Amino acid sequence: MDLAAFAEEVGAKDPVVPVGGRTQWTVGGPAAADGREVRAPSGVVEFTPAEMTARVGAGTTVTELDAALAEAGQTVALPAWPDATVGGVLSVGHSGLRRLGWGPVRNTLLEARYVSAEGTVVKAGGPVVKNVTGYDLCRLLVGSLGTVGILAEVVVRTRPLPAVSRWFAGPGADPFATRHALHAPSSLLWDGTTVWVLLEGHGADVDQEHARMGAVFTEVDGPPPIPTGGRESRRPSELRDLDGVFVAEIGVGTVHRHEAVPPREVTASIAELQRRVKAVFDPTGRLNPGRQVP
Amino acid sequence: MKANSLVADLAEALSPDRVKTGELELGLYGRDASVLEGRPGVVCFPLTTVEVQSCVQIAGAHGRAVVPRGSGTGLAGGAVPLAELEPVVIVTTKMNQILEVDAEERVAWVEPGVLNLDLSRAVAALGLHFAPDPSSQQSCSIGGNVATNSGGPHCLLYGVTTAHVLAVEVVLADGSVAILGGLDADPAGYDLRGAFVGSEGTMGIATRIAVRLTPVPPAVRTLLADFTSVEDAAATVSGIIAAGIVPAALEMMDAEITRAVEAYVHAGFPEDAAAVLLIEVDGLPDGVEAAATSVTEVALANGARTVRVAADAAERALLWKGRKSAFGAIARIAPNYYLHDAVVPRTRLVEVLRQVYAIAARYELRMMNVFHAGDGNLHPLIVFDRREPGVMDRVLAAGAEIIEACVAAGGVLSGEHGIGLEKRDFMHLVFSPDDLDAQARLRAAFDPAGVCNPQKILPAGSRCGDVQQLPEGAWI
DSSP: OOHHHHHHHHOSSSOEEEOSOSTTTTTTSOOOTTOEEEOOOOSEEEEEGGGTEEEEETTSBHHHHHHHHHTTTEEOSSOOOTTOBHHHHHHHOOOOTTHHHHOOGGGTEEEEEEEOTTSOEEEEEOSSSSOOSSOOHHHHHTTSTTSSOEEEEEEEEOEEOOSEEEEEEEETOOHHHHHHHOSOOSEEEEOSSEEEEEEEEOHHHHHHHHHHHOTTOEEESSOOOOOOSEEEEOOGGGOTTOOSSOEEETTTOEEEESSOOOOOOOOHHHHHHHHHHHHHHOTTOOBSTTOOOO | OHHHHHHHHHHHHSOGGGEEOSHHHHHHTTBOSSSOBOOOSEEEOOOSHHHHHHHHHHHHHTTOOEEEESSSOOSSSTTOOOGGGOOEEEEOTTOOOEEEEETTTTEEEEOTTSBHHHHHHHHGGGTEEOOOOOTTTTTOBHHHHHHHTOOOTTHHHHOOGGGGEEEEEEEOTTSOEEEEEOSSSSOSSSOHHHHHTTSTTSSOEEEEEEEEOEEOOSEEEEEEEEESSHHHHHHHHHHHHHTTOOOSEEEEEEHHHHHHHHHHHOOOOOTTOSEEEEEEEEESHHHHHHHHHHHHHHHHHTTOSEEEEOOSHHHHHHHHHHHHTHHHHHHTTOSEEEEOOEEOOGGGHHHHHHHHHHHHHHTTOEEEEEEBGGGTEEOEEEEEOTTSTTHHHHHHHHHHHHHHHHHHTTOBSOSSSOOTTTTGGGGGGTOOHHHHHHHHHHHHHHOTTOOBSTTSSSOTTOSTTOOOOOOTTOOO
16 A cells, blocks of 8 residues: 555545554543544565665554664664554654663654645655754654544664663662663663663673672563553652552653553643644544544 | 834833844844844843743734844854844843753753853763754854754764753743643653754744753764765765764765865864764773774775874864864855755765765855765855855855755755755755645644744745745845
């Protein structure tokens, strides 16, 4: 399916519900029952390793993209949840566990071709790694749950695969002291008892950084199980006194919980701007109705 | 009568000495660092968010547009006030306090007039810095960086300004205040912060900015490789990226600019080189050593004559002084320059550079190139003497052809300077009417009446039913 066919499928009338891999399906609340489900084209359109960019259909799974990139020693800073699509993770906007080191997913999107509420294909951004040509619609699209436009094809920034990736766990370690002992860990997790650290890069540097963390840290297979019921957004300095069962991303501020997280209040001025943004892009409210960007 | 009451209202809200209508100020604030020229109706210097609100509200009450302005180092005319509109220019240079530095959280709240380099200097003792480092960093303001989403050499690894801005307090077109973004991991709702950064003053005025501070890397290696052809240097750039190395910075200087810089700063740049690459790798020590070794191998394999590694911090500073003094150096060659900014896919650098040189030759213009090769961000620099009859026409015609060549190679209009007025009417080269309409909608969501920096970025007619007209010969 090409972009024009996808645009035709989205059309210009009636509610539509974009579907990726349904891995974050509950984010933003239930989809409209009367919405027509649409799925973006999939497949890696272009990957030039010396550009460190890849153009893919938004329906491509992150796993498939990662496999194509890995052949050239590259990867992408998008969470590779099983079945998750590139368009899906960008539309939800949740970063993976490497956000501390690799940055948020919003920094990954360079160009988007999306289908507008009017059913036309619109381009935002551009295919190169640095670009200030016009307004940054790409950043608006990331995390917008397909409510201002439905991603059809994207160009993402890739990055070199690290030579070495090793997880360490330190029972009883202080997560904040651990952060300050390290230059640039890729991930730093804490459940109130144990600290998990992902160190990546040159092997000798990883060894040195491991030594700097102290003997309490030993190598483990990977991160702990991450609760998926709710996702709190806090300031990184607001992670010291967390209650209950959680896994917190130190230095980032994301707190993963088993329980759903209550909706957040925004100021009246922000609510009004949000309302206006939605109104100009989707005046009839047909793009993923019912979903609220959390 | 109306103009008088506007000025009187502003003077009452601020203070008379911070509201200027003198010939000197109207001339000075009619320009930025581009070749474009306009004229303000009045120039204001607010000290606080409340004063910025007053400026916007009073301008609105008198039916005037506002034009935000930082240090005026912009190269695309974004801060140039269109004379016909007699706009209220709001200068943020007196709002220059670093309000709060949180070393634990690595965040600083700053006022928009804080100079880029001043922030890095202020937090250096904490082992931190503000990563975006435009070449104008000694004089450009962080508010201006936010407005243009500024880059700089080290943005190759660290990302441009938007990756370093967490929240922005903004005075909107109606004079109200909103805080876009936040210090928490994922602020609620749409990424309004991301939409605002790079909007060149057309969606409001930033009055306080929360920026991310980045740890100073524990190890740094700076290398200077010199080549007998631009092609070999460009092949080295592609080779480094293809080898899986993302240097902190990867800068190219061609023969003319290298000679000019060497004559100016005596950094030991080879004066007979066709091109030099300034390459910096940083991070943890072993990775840095390995990357420096790989970079050296790639450069030598692609025909580098020599690869010099800076032995110490002093030599490193000298090499960077050479790169960052390029614009001072060319001032000794000709009184005027026109600095372009476009991005092409990195693998097409060589062919685009060839075309750029050919265009300059055809228009009999002197051209130099000093640019961020690592991310394909070209900066063709035309040096000239404005007093020479007809030269400006040739400079502008060559510039248009350069832009067209970059776009034809799959590139974009600007990597870090912005669109402003300079490239507004080239937007159709990269965006369809539907694409431009979408951008106009975003702008309208923030500023429905179009009072913030009108007629910048988007060409007239971008929005369906848009009746905005550009006055004939309004600029240049």
